[in-house]
Amino acid sequence: MHMIPKVLENIISSYSESERRMVVSAFECAALELATRTRGNNHPFIEHPLGVVSIISQEIGLMADCVTAVLLHEANRFQCENSAELNHTALFNSFKSKYPSDIIDIVTGLNNIASISMQQTNLDPEKYRKLIVSYSTDPRVVLIKIADRLEIMRNLKIIPAAKQGAKALETMLLYTPLAHQLGLYLIKSEFEDIYFRYSEPDIYKSLKAKVKAAEKDKLPLTERFLVPLKDKLDEAGIRYHLKTRTKSPYSIWNKIKSKGVTFEEVYDLFAVRFIIECEDNHEKEVELCWKVYSIVTEEYAPDTSRLRDWISKPRENGYESLHTTVQTADGSFVEVQIRTQRMDFEAEQGHAAHWAYKGVKSRETLSAWLNGVRSILESGHSDIYSHERPVLEEILVFTPTGELRQLKRGATVLDFAFNIHSNLGLKCSGGRINGHIASIRDILNSGDVVDIFSNKNQKPSADWLNFVVTSKARSKIKQKLKEDENKRAAVGKDILSRRLKNWKLELPDDLLAEIVKKYRYDSINEFFGSLGEGKINVLDIKDLIVENKTSAAPEDSNSDKARRPDQARPQLDAQLKNFEYKAAKCCNPAYGDEVFGFLSIKEGIKIHRTDCPNARRLRERYPYRILEVQWREPVKPKKENAEKADTNKGRKGK
Numbered sequence: 001m002h003m004i005p006k007v008l009e010n011i012i013s014s015y016s017e018s019e020r021r022m023v024v025s026a027f028e029c030a031a032l033e034l035a036t037r038t039r040g041n042n043h044p045f046i047e048h049p050l051g052v053v054s055i056i057s058q059e060i061g062l063m064a065d066c067v068t069a070v071l072l073h074e075a076n077r078f079q080c081e082n083s084a085e086l087n088h089t090a091l092f093n094s095f096k097s098k099y100p101s102d103i104i105d106i107v108t109g110l111n112n113i114a115s116i117s118m119q120q121t122n123l124d125p126e127k128y129r130k131l132i133v134s135y136s137t138d139p140r141v142v143l144i145k146i147a148d149r150l151e152i153m154r155n156l157k158i159i160p161a162a163k164q165g166a167k168a169l170e171t172m173l174l175y176t177p178l179a180h181q182l183g184l185y186l187i188k189s190e191f192e193d194i195y196f197r198y199s200e201p202d203i204y205k206s207l208k209a210k211v212k213a214a215e216k217d218k219l220p221l222t223e224r225f226l227v228p229l230k231d232k233l234d235e236a237g238i239r240y241h242l243k244t245r246t247k248s249p250y251s252i253w254n255k256i257k258s259k260g261v262t263f264e265e266v267y268d269l270f271a272v273r274f275i276i277e278c279e280d281n282h283e284k285e286v287e288l289c290w291k292v293y294s295i296v297t298e299e300y301a302p303d304t305s306r307l308r309d310w311i312s313k314p315r316e317n318g319y320e321s322l323h324t325t326v327q328t329a330d331g332s333f334v335e336v337q338i339r340t341q342r343m344d345f346e347a348e349q350g351h352a353a354h355w356a357y358k359g360v361k362s363r364e365t366l367s368a369w370l371n372g373v374r375s376i377l378e379s380g381h382s383d384i385y386s387h388e389r390p391v392l393e394e395i396l397v398f399t400p401t402g403e404l405r406q407l408k409r410g411a412t413v414l415d416f417a418f419n420i421h422s423n424l425g426l427k428c429s430g431g432r433i434n435g436h437i438a439s440i441r442d443i444l445n446s447g448d449v450v451d452i453f454s455n456k457n458q459k460p461s462a463d464w465l466n467f468v469v470t471s472k473a474r475s476k477i478k479q480k481l482k483e484d485e486n487k488r489a490a491v492g493k494d495i496l497s498r499r500l501k502n503w504k505l506e507l508p509d510d511l512l513a514e515i516v517k518k519y520r521y522d523s524i525n526e527f528f529g530s531l532g533e534g535k536i537n538v539l540d541i542k543d544l545i546v547e548n549k550t551s552a553a554p555e556d557s558n559s560d561k562a563r564r565p566d567q568a569r570p571q572l573d574a575q576l577k578n579f580e581y582k583a584a585k586c587c588n589p590a591y592g593d594e595v596f597g598f599l600s601i602k603e604g605i606k607i608h609r610t611d612c613p614n615a616r617r618l619r620e621r622y623p624y625r626i627l628e629v630q631w632r633e634p635v636k637p638k639k640e641n642a643e644k645a646d647t648n649k650g651r652k653g654k
Helices: 006-012 017-033 047-060 064-076 083-088 090-096 101-114 125-135 140-154 161-181 185-199 201-215 218-235 249-259 282-299 341-359 363-379 413-420 422-426 462-466 471-503 509-518 524-533 538-552 615-621 638-653
Strands: 240-246 270-276 301-309 322-327 333-340 394-398 404-408 428-433 436-438 450-454 581-583 595-599 605-609
Touching (some): 006 017, 047 185, 064 090, 064 101, 125 140, 125 161, 140 161, 201 249, 404 413, 413 428, 413 471, 422 428, 509 524, 595 615
Parallel strands (some): 581 605
Antiparallel strands (some): 240 270, 301 322, 428 436, 428 450
């Protein structure tokens, strides 16, 4: 005998004696079968089914038969590798003789749904709903499945971190719409917030902090808001109580994204809710709600564009309430919700409220409610949830073995390959999407089953960066391209180095930069890479070096025997006005200084002083570009020249 846990004791305390024996029997079976099983936190696995039965009994309101079914399903779940065979194990067969047939039907349905692979759903909520309906005719199975997922989400931290995001997104895509369809609004909201916490942790923390900071003003605001209304409501004989509602982080984030507003512009961050106490008479309920609305809007200015009348015409899921936004004298905006106790209970508890309201849990009302649940499931009525939720930024894609991978929306086959392993991405040559051949560029959708093809001769190209969208893929592609470029550049440098040595030539940095620019490469590495691949003929580089050396070398003083001694060196004007010569800024030579010329690549001949700080380096490294120059003698005055000319003329006459 196993000790009955406190949580189960609390659940069965209100059951009949026969129901208690049935639940305890199922628990004993589950505890025995799961005795050696543990969860991700090393706690006993039995914690999971106990958490599920707590949710279905205390939050959804299901009874002893469902609690028993959950425990039997969990006892049977590890009996074989194939979930589809769970209904044919020896243990399951033993249940048939011990428990009522309706409980066996629920267990059968839970076993069947456990066999649904995520690939079968394509992560489409409507397809998943149809699969559930086809696998089980009892609507309680769906409610239990939602409770099962809620227990998992509440303990998501015990799942390996790498799988948390995918599990949260799967829940958002499949279970949140289902909870909404069935009117399980609190569960739906909890699913959304847990998803938000794991998918956008930084934004979630930021919004939580802002809400917490704003909440300190909530109570004073409510009290100030009610003061001028209290007497009028009392005079009208309206019995009521107030609730305040704080908008959930996910709802705030959704509104910020969809409406393009800031946190400070979310006017319905807090809502004041009037809960009217009255008899269950629809006409009377409507009359009182509008009476409260009139009293509120007489005192405060309403924003008529934000009036939502879901009393005269309830929402398709049965939600009834009056909503409006009013502005107080100090400029604050307050959202006001007006409803009766019945309306509020149904809004909070969803469709379960139809039979649980005021604690009435008769079999007849339960049966009627479950028929309503069955009708929703079979019709696929989805209310407006699909229009409210934002487009998710992630998709879930399956490997052929059924492993879920989370990717950014717009991801391609190549992104998926890199998500699995970097080396697989680098060698990816294509793949198969849902059995069909696909290229590396093909975009994936949630629910796709993708098989990757690899080729040992495949190499990444710069073009890949034009269609991958995940940061991992882009980073790995860039890294590999850089590695390959460096390898090619090393080969090119080695080739040129050996050739230059054979030719007894040098390639200075400034000339190299000019050559790289001439070939229109963005970097020296790219240039050397092309040289290594043979795209550039190394002999062409030799010609450029020789040509540059020839044009830079000074003329041999012996090459012109007829040249006068004072013309052996180029003559410099005193003011360096000749366009071929420029004074070097590093030493600023002036007329009369001992100077030399240096042939630069871009600026022609630059004149340096011989004691210039750069003179020694230039002469040692670039001797073939040094040009010996001299200053031209100053031009004498015209009068002196004329007298000299007359003297010469007179000498010729003699």
